[in-house]
Structures are given as structure tokens and as C-alpha cells.
Amino acid sequence: MYRPAGVKTSGAFPIPDTMKAWVLGGPGEVALRDKPTPVPRKAEVLVRIDAVAICATDLEIIYSGPPASIEGGLPFNKNFTPGHEYMGTVVALGPGVDEFAIGQRVTVEIHAGCGQCKRCREGMYTACLNYGLNYGEQDKGHRANGFTTDGGFCEYQVNNINTLIAISDEMSDAEATLVVTAGTAMYGLTELGGLVAGESVVVMGPGPIGLLGVAVAKSLGAQPVILTGTRDNRLKIGRELGADHVINVTKENAVEAVRRLTGGLGADYVLECSGAAGAVNDAAHMLNRGGKICLAAFPHEQVPVDVAHIVRNNIYLFGIRGEGRSATHRAEAFMAQKRFDATKIHTHTFPLEDLPTAIRYAKDRVDDAIKVVVKPQRASGARTLAAE
Ligand SMILES: [Zn+2]
Ligand SMILES: [Zn+2]
Secondary structure (H helix, E strand, O other): OOOOOOOEOOOOOOOOOEEEEEEEOOOOOEEEEEEEOOOOOOOEEEEEEEEEEOOHHHHHHHHHOOOOOEOOEOOOOOOOOOOOEEEEEEEEEOOOOOOOOOOOEEEEOOEOOOOOOHHHHOOOHHHOOOOOOOOHHHOOOOOEEOOOEOOOOEOEEEEEHHHEEEOOOOOOHHHHHOHHHHHHHHHHHHHOOOOOOOOOEEEEOOOHHHHHHHHHHHHOOOOOEEEEEOOHHHHHHHHHOOOOEEEEOOOOOHHHHHHHHOOOOOEEEEEEOOOOOOHHHHHHHHEEEEEEEEEOOOOOOOOOOOHHHHHHOOOEEEEOOOOOOOHHHHHHHHHHOOOOOHHHHEEEEEEHHHHHHHHHHHHHOHHHOOEEEEEOOOOOOOOOOOOO
């Protein structure tokens, strides 16, 4: 039975010594294995994972490796468990932890950072200067679930308390997995200055972050919110999440359409979530003078950029990584207040045991999949309250 020294557990949530965990073999290969149930240390809890969403970045990691960095290198054949968009129930407390209680439902941020570098101290823990240093003689304790430490495609995982967000029983497991996605959009808008009420915001690319970017921008009072993309079904969901206008870029010129919709001036902000090669130039030409671009996605190849246009027009360019500055807490607050329905992007659920099927749905967009969620199957035991 699981009873590590100094760790608080409860009879209401019996914890096995070993758990089922998916591990990454070579590129594209995942296998279900038994692993020891991890043990929380100081300032950590053990989370029983109740649901995990699959992210495009998980697919990048599983098939190509980066941006995961395990022991300073590629994540293949290192007994590494990917998965970072998860939620669950606190079932054990590390030494000294009283900030959370056993039985409490939580969703988790990805990055704990090292907590001691300049960027972590500034709240930019997703840009930790000790990224990936959590091994050997360089152990700075950096943690990023499913990137530099084991993630959520398993039954239990440890998390630093700074990465936990308490959620109410009214929020379903699947919705809670989307908090970090909405939090990434919130972080982008935070870095752009955050004060977007009454300002025009263009969101490029109706993937999960883009769609929730529309929802967050609208919740922050942006007007108008314009979404660009190539697929009408996703643009329709964008409308349901708050887009005032949608532009299908296969049918009309997005730059011209944005300028027309903003009285010829151009927009104040662009949240770029498409990763398309021409996106930076399109964004720069959609903006008015002094406008700001946040880049939340990236192309695989290097792209030429019209620097002269950016400089002449005093355009600001921001790159963001993940979900810094506690943005997930603000995103969760909007979701708890039902300012938008993030579950509109949740399309499929599979048992954790069917992860390869779930990955295929997410990767090939089978049946118009957007967010695919996997859930460990459990005999009805302690607390599985939230209705799906
Ligand atoms: Zn993600
Ligand atoms: Zn750091």
C-alpha cells in the first residue's frame, strides 16, 4: 500500500503502489506500462487524474520530440509520460502542504518553473531560465508537466501547489481540462496589455487556443472580435463563443476584410494562433498604427517578415510561451462565471486505455475532432461527482 514517509493520505482515496501510465518509445510510439505511483515532495500534492485533453503540442512531442526536453535531450525511449492538459482530485499531500485538501478537485497549469530565476520571480515561469534543468548536477527543480517531467497520460501525477487551480463541482472534468487552453489565450491578451475593452481584436486560426482566444477577448470586452480561418464549421463555433465577425480566408482576403470591418483603420490587436507561414505579415497589415501582435503559434520553417512595415507603423510583436502570470486563474474565473462555454470545443472522449485512438482522432481530425479528452476508467469509487 502507498504510504511514503511524510506524505498525508486518506482512507477515502486508497492509492496503489503502481499505476498504469503511457510511455513514449520511439517517435509516434506509445505503450501502456506499470510505473511506481509518484510521491509528492515539499510544496507538492499527488493528483489522481480524472481527465486529460490532447493538445497539438502533445502530438508534436509524440511524433517529433521538441518542445519536450527530458534530461537535456529528446524525450524518446526515456520512460517519459507525455500529456499536460489534465485535471483531477488531490489524493495525497506532500510534507507541510495545507493549501489544498485531500478530495479537492483541481485543474493544473503546465509550468511550475524553477521558482528561483529572474523570470520565475517575475511571474514568467513559462519562460524559466532553468527550463528543463531537473536532473543530475544541474537539478534546479524545473517542472513542466509532459514537457520536462512526466505528464498526465497516466493515473496519478505530482504537481507543485503553484500549478493548481481549485475548481467547483459544477465544472465538469472535460471543461476543467480546457482551463489551461483558455489560460494560454488569457496570457496572450495579458502580455498585449490586457485592457482590450472596446478595442478591436483579430484572432487568426480557429484551433483550440484561437477559439478560446475569441471567448476570452469577448469576455474582456473587446469590440469587435474578428476570427479568421479556413473551415466554416470552426468559424461557426467561433461565432458561438463570441466572434462578432468571421472571415473564411479561402473565400475572401482577410487583410482587406479586417480593414473594412474596422472602418478602414485596421485592428488594435491580433492574436495569432494559426502558425501559418504568412501570418505575421498578414497580422501586421491588418493592424492600425501602433497596434500589437501576439504570436501564440509558430510555423515550422523560417519565414520572411516585412520589418519595414512593422517599424514604420510602430507595431509591437510579442511571442508568448504557454500560460504565465497566473492567467489560468483569470481564465477559470470567467469559466466558473459562465462567461463562455469552453465545452463547445470538446468533441470526443475516450478511455485512457484507448489513447492511441484518441491521438488518431486529434491528429487526423477524425469526425471534425477539436478537443479530444481521455479519462481513466474507474469502478465507481470515492467521488466522481462532476457530471459530464
Ligand atoms: Zn497544450
Ligand atoms: Zn525559473
